[in-house]
Amino acid sequence: MTAKYFWEDFPVGDKRLCGPVTVSAEEIIDFALKFDPQDFHIDAELAKHSRFGSLIASGWHVCAMAMRLVCDGFMLETAGLGSPGVDKVRWKQPVRPGDSLSLRALVLSARRSESRPEVGLVHWHWDITNQLGQSIAEIESTGMIRCRSTA
Amino acid sequence: MTAKYFWEDFPVGDKRLCGPVTVSAEEIIDFALKFDPQDFHIDAELAKHSRFGSLIASGWHVCAMAMRLVCDGFMLETAGLGSPGVDKVRWKQPVRPGDSLSLRALVLSARRSESRPEVGLVHWHWDITNQLGQSIAEIESTGMIRCRSTA
Numbered sequence: 001m002t003a004k005y006f007w008e009d010f011p012v013g014d015k016r017l018c019g020p021v022t023v024s025a026e027e028i029i030d031f032a033l034k035f036d037p038q039d040f041h042i043d044a045e046l047a048k049h050s051r052f053g054s055l056i057a058s059g060w061h062v063c064a065m066a067m068r069l070v071c072d073g074f075m076l077e078t079a080g081l082g083s084p085g086v087d088k089v090r091w092k093q094p095v096r097p098g099d100s101l102s103l104r105a106l107v108l109s110a111r112r113s114e115s116r117p118e119v120g121l122v123h124w125h126w127d128i129t130n131q132l133g134q135s136i137a138e139i140e141s142t143g144m145i146r147c148r149s150t151a
Numbered sequence: 152m153t154a155k156y157f158w159e160d161f162p163v164g165d166k167r168l169c170g171p172v173t174v175s176a177e178e179i180i181d182f183a184l185k186f187d188p189q190d191f192h193i194d195a196e197l198a199k200h201s202r203f204g205s206l207i208a209s210g211w212h213v214c215a216m217a218m219r220l221v222c223d224g225f226m227l228e229t230a231g232l233g234s235p236g237v238d239k240v241r242w243k244q245p246v247r248p249g250d251s252l253s254l255r256a257l258v259l260s261a262r263r264s265e266s267r268p269e270v271g272l273v274h275w276h277w278d279i280t281n282q283l284g285q286s287i288a289e290i291e292s293t294g295m296i297r298c299r300s301t302a
Contacts, residue, residue: 035215064186
């Protein structure tokens with residue numbers, strides 16, 4: 001991949017819209033059977049009697065879908081170098097089969113690495129919304145991105 | 152499921168060991184093709200020339216594996232009610248094909264919900280280690296768990 005975006009392309013306040021992507025019951029169950037096989041993520045009938053009232057996606061599935069939205073939105077065209085971590089994840093509303101998710105990535109802060117001047121850090125707020133415009137999750141994450149110039 | 156563990160079973164200082172589970176190149180690629188298709192997660196040849204030197208698992212895949220370790224370790228036998236979120240994720244070392252991951256869940260704090268006395272909250276520190284005993288990731292998460300008694 002030849003990168004199109006570098007660290008300099010993500011100044012404070014930069015906003016990027018990603019998605020939407022729709023999630024099916026099959027995808028919810030497939031993820032949960034592998035990684036989070038609690039009743040309300042894998043069994044539609046038992047989920048009806050849970051406090052959620054229907055099958056809902058694992059919170060980690062929501063995070064993974066958010067990552068895919070970011071990848072398709074801009075990260076696959078960005079000189080990304082991975083991430084040291086995430087500062088906050090809030091699962092605010094259940095994600096149900098048929099929900100369609102969009103993501104807004106807002107740059108909260110950006111700085112060059114002190115030890116590696118060719119690397120920049122970007123601190124994002126990702127707001128994930130459903131087809132009704134409800135915010136269903138928020139993630140604050142840090143990304144390392146190669147700089148276009150080391151100046 | 153009839154729950155074996157309730158909120159009262161997770162006092163501050165409670166430690167539970169989960170795993171190990173081994174991750175294959177196929178699983179790393181399968182997850183990443185769906186959710187995080189960056190070169191160093193999906194293409195072993197390109198990954199060799201990345202800063203990581205080999206294929207590595209998506210950080211979100213590591214989180215999903217951690218959740219599965221917790222599920223198999225105790226959560227599937229616990230009266231869990233979901234989670235409002237995660238306060239911190241740190242990806243400290245790459246996870247490579249063949250790595251075997253274990254997890255230690257330590258209860259940092261626990262309290263009853265003020266609005267719903269039948270619900271308790273547990274704040275955990277999850278430390279995920281590889282087969283060499285190296286800590287590869289840390290997660291601080293909050294779980295909601297039904298109480299055995301509302302007293």
